[in-house]
Amino acid sequence: MVAGRVGExxxxxxxxTRLVETLxxxxxxxxxxxxxxxxxxxxxxVPESVRHRAYDDVALPIGGGQTISQPxxxxxxxxxxxxxxxxxxxxxxxxSGYQTAxxxxxxxxxxxxxxxxxxxxxxxAALEASGIRNVTVLVGDGTLGWRPFAPYxxxxxxxxxxxxxxxxxxxxxxxxxxxxxxxxxxxxxxTVAQRVGPDVRTSTVADVRFVPLLGEFGFR
Numbered sequence: 001m002v003a004g005r006v007g008e009x010x011x012x013x014x015x016x017t018r019l020v021e022t023l024x025x026x027x028x029x030x031x032x033x034x035x036x037x038x039x040x041x042x043x044x045x046v047p048e049s050v051r052h053r054a055y056d057d058v059a060l061p062i063g064g065g066q067t068i069s070q071p072x073x074x075x076x077x078x079x080x081x082x083x084x085x086x087x088x089x090x091x092x093x094x095x096s097g098y099q100t101a102x103x104x105x106x107x108x109x110x111x112x113x114x115x116x117x118x119x120x121x122x123x124x125a126a127l128e129a130s131g132i133r134n135v136t137v138l139v140g141d142g143t144l145g146w147r148p149f150a151p152y153x154x155x156x157x158x159x160x161x162x163x164x165x166x167x168x169x170x171x172x173x174x175x176x177x178x179x180x181x182x183x184x185x186x187x188x189x190x191t192v193a194q195r196v197g198p199d200v201r202t203s204t205v206a207d208v209r210f211v212p213l214l215g216e217f218g219f220r
Contacts, residue, residue: 006105006131010041015055022057023075032085033078036105037071044126045098064116066211068096069158073208080179080192080205081154083107088149090171092142093158093213097123101132103156110135111149113142115214143215145171152176160188160210165217169193169200181210185219 020038028034043054046068050060059067077099083089087107094100094112100123103110112135114120120139127135138146142157143165151173157165157180164180172178172195181188190205212219 006039006041006101010043012041012043012055016040016042019055019057019071023072026057026072028072028075028079030075030079032083032106033075033102036078036102037075039105040098040101041130042068042071042098044129045096045101045123062096062119062122064119066095066116066119068098069210074099074102076190076205077156077158077179078102078106080190081106081156081177083154087153088151088173090146090150090152090155090168091158092145092155092168094123094137095119095158097126097137099156099158100135100137101127101130104132104135107154108134109149111146111152112137113140113146115139115141141215143167143213143217147171155179157181157213158210159213159218160185160208161213161218164191164193164200164202165213165215167217169195172200181208185212 016038020034043051046054057071059070062068083106089107089110091112094114100112117139145167150171153173153176155178160181178193182191190208193202
């Protein structure tokens with residue numbers, strides 16, 4: 001369950017409105033995605049040292065050599081997922097928990113995996129402070145997925161991989177979508193994979209640059 005007071009009365013509403021307007025100007029059209037971005041308190045998901053930039057459309061450091069992605073990139077991810085509110089979602093690379101929070105407003109249940117314990121702990125705290133309840137955060141190797149709760153209607157991978165990890169494909173529901181940056185450590189292409197019957201069909205979206213996905217089925 002998501003509490004009805006997410007983001008209400010925190011004094012940052014005007015900044016979120018400005019961010020939504022910026023994303024609209026950059027081509028984001030999904031009203032549900034824009035509504036979620038206008039609701040979730042992004043400032044709770046970044047370190048205090050960069051909180052003054054929480055609503056700028058830029059990536060920010062969150063510790064552990066990781067970043068919270070640029071809001072436009074996260075909004076594009078969410079548009080590509082095409083969520084209706086009824087889905088079970090797997091997020092690989094939960095990071096700060098911000099995208100997890102957005103997913104929570106757009107789907108029924110979110111299962112997020114983060115390999116760095118300190119980031120997972122901070123994400124849980126920020127999610128709780130935001131009043132979001134329909135998420136579960138696991139510390140582990142995201143390339144293995146989270147089999148006990150599979151299959152997933154959508155899988156969002158927030159780090160770059162040389163190829164799509166096999167376990168994530170196996171855990172994708174029929175008709176489900178998997179979104180992942182594919183390439184080497186320096187440059188990737190944002191890719192959408194969709195399960196259609198026994199096949200998985202892929203399409204490319206845009207050139208991107210993400211931190212590497214580390215794990216048994218990612219970069220070593």
